[in-house]
Amino acid sequence: MRALALCLSLILATPALAVQPDEMLADPGLEARARMISREIRCPVCQGESIDDSNAQISRDLRLIIRERLVAGDTNQEVIDFVVDRYGEFVLFNPRATGWNWVLWLAGPAMLVVAGGGVFLALRRRSAAPEDRLSAEDEARLRELLKD
Incomplete structure (x- = not known):
């Protein structure tokens, strides 16, 4: 029973990607490029998540824009430049x-x-720095004082 509970908790702990099936492109090459670009763009609302992982509406809009630009024939850099021009360099996980x-x-x-x-x-x-050692006279005097 514990093993089953552990397996279920591990399955539920996996990250849920926010990309919805209706967003995905039919061309696997373009979809792979879109996912790669989406992982480099920070969600303007969540800030700690990429738009690939975020469920925010603006992230969905950005994912759709990226896919539209790729279908239109833009290169990866042109798509990233378009998003940066629109939202600023803040949206880049790795600033230029x-x-x-x-x-x-x-x-x-x-x-x-x-x-x-x-x-x-x-x-x-x-x-x-000079060492903190006692001179011979001081050692002799210390011995005399300790004898008393």
């Missing part, structure tokens, strides 16, 4: 490395370099 987006692309590696430099300098200062 142009303009101000360079700041986003370079900020992570720059912070890593700065942090690594800080660690290097801290370790260098630590190894260059």
Whole structure:
């Protein structure tokens, strides 16, 4: 009984794709291209999901627009450019490395370099610091004080 419950819970835990049968194209090649593009576009409402996974109405509209553009003969890049022109670069899961987006692309590696430099300098200062050892006179005096 437990095994059956486990199997059912695993089956129900699989992601449900939002693409409806009436949206799918008859041409498997075009449908594959549409699905690939849909996975690269973020749902403007859900923000954490692609339009391929989202059940929002705007995601459905975007999926239909993508398929219409592909049927009309647009290339993948032309379809993506059309969506970006309409909704802005926010809808791309992987923003283009142009303009101000360079700041986003370079900020992570720059912070890593700065942090690594800080660690290097801290370790260098630590190894260059004089050691905290007692002089011979201080050790002798300490022994005398401990005897008393």
